[in-house]
Amino acid sequence: MALTPDGIGGLVGLIPDGAALTRLATGATWSEGPVWLPSSRRLRWSDIPGDRILEWWAQDGLLHVYRSGVEFTNGRTLDNDGHVIQCSHGNRRVERDVDGTVTPVVDHYGSARLNSPNDVVVDIDGSVWFSDPSYGIAAGTVEGHAGEREYHDHFVFRHDERKGRTRPVVVDVEEPNGLAFSPDGALLYVSDTSAASRVAGNHHIRVYDVVGGRCKNGRVFAVVSPGVPDGLRVDERGNVWSSAQDGVHVFAPDGQAIGVVPVPETVANLCFGGDDGRRLFIAATTGLYGLDTTVRDAAAVRREAVRP
Numbered sequence: 001m002a003l004t005p006d007g008i009g010g011l012v013g014l015i016p017d018g019a020a021l022t023r024l025a026t027g028a029t030w031s032e033g034p035v036w037l038p039s040s041r042r043l044r045w046s047d048i049p050g051d052r053i054l055e056w057w058a059q060d061g062l063l064h065v066y067r068s069g070v071e072f073t074n075g076r077t078l079d080n081d082g083h084v085i086q087c088s089h090g091n092r093r094v095e096r097d098v099d100g101t102v103t104p105v106v107d108h109y110g111s112a113r114l115n116s117p118n119d120v121v122v123d124i125d126g127s128v129w130f131s132d133p134s135y136g137i138a139a140g141t142v143e144g145h146a147g148e149r150e151y152h153d154h155f156v157f158r159h160d161e162r163k164g165r166t167r168p169v170v171v172d173v174e175e176p177n178g179l180a181f182s183p184d185g186a187l188l189y190v191s192d193t194s195a196a197s198r199v200a201g202n203h204h205i206r207v208y209d210v211v212g213g214r215c216k217n218g219r220v221f222a223v224v225s226p227g228v229p230d231g232l233r234v235d236e237r238g239n240v241w242s243s244a245q246d247g248v249h250v251f252a253p254d255g256q257a258i259g260v261v262p263v264p265e266t267v268a269n270l271c272f273g274g275d276d277g278r279r280l281f282i283a284a285t286t287g288l289y290g291l292d293t294t295v296r297d298a299a300a301v302r303r304e305a306v307r308p
């Protein structure tokens with residue numbers, strides 16, 4: 001479908017003239033966790049309640065089921081070696097998938113099991129940062145297995161794989177969800193989706209100064225409405241692209257809302273990818289959508305600068 005001029009208002013310069021939102025695939029129950037795999041030119045994502053990992057292949061433009069019975073994977077990213085790092089509600093862990101072999105990265109904080117890791121980013125130093133709300137262990141969940149919150153809270157953690165150390169870095173978000181670093185890595189954005197489960201909950205994105213691997217000075221960056229900001233990404237210019245009920249909301253680095261990409265289904269997450277890294281892939285309820293942009297993911301650009 002073509003975007004209306006209103007629909008790309010404010011996004012001039014970020015969306016090329018004539019770009020159109022395209023539905024690439026459908027048939028999922030709740031789409032989440034998209035990541036672009038450059039070596040195979042595939043977009044991999046989660047159908048969480050369907051307990052499947054799906055792929056859209058650029059090669060044939062078709063939907064493929066990568067794996068079923070995957071213990072309810074959610075958000076994913078690439079590590080600095082290009083391997084897939086993904087969250088698993090059912091396994092209550094963050095895990096790595098190397099050519100189909102899945103191994104744990106982190107599943108405990110002290111003696112407590114994690115709740116249900118939701119989304120994950122890998123910093124330039126290789127540390128794994130992930131959010132740990134409790135959606136995947138809630139009573140009656142169709143996105144995991146009901147269980148106890150063993151450390152009685154919801155944190156964002158930083159896991160140092162080499163040292164095997166896991167520490168909380170954000171403890172003041174009710175239901176931490178999407179994560180992304182600014183282009184220089186000096187800021188961490190964290191979405192709070194607590195409004196999805198209770199009336200007085202939050203539907204905003206907070207931002208933190210990252211100092212020595214810790215998060216300081218948390219403040220509200222932007223309020224997202226309608227719906228909640230689930231997954232988000234930051235582009236190379238520092239703009240924040242957030243999921244919302246009615247599409248993808250884009251915010252300038254100072255938090256000003258600059259435009260909306262309307263999407264006909266509720267958006268859960270998104271990522272940049274494609275052969276030039278400038279295609280936006282949107283995981284939205286039953287579907288996967290694509291839209292050309294003029295920008296690349298901040299993390300991809302930063303990783304390239306350090307490891308050409």
Ligand code: MG
Nearest residue numbers: 118177230231
């Ligand atoms: Mg999420």
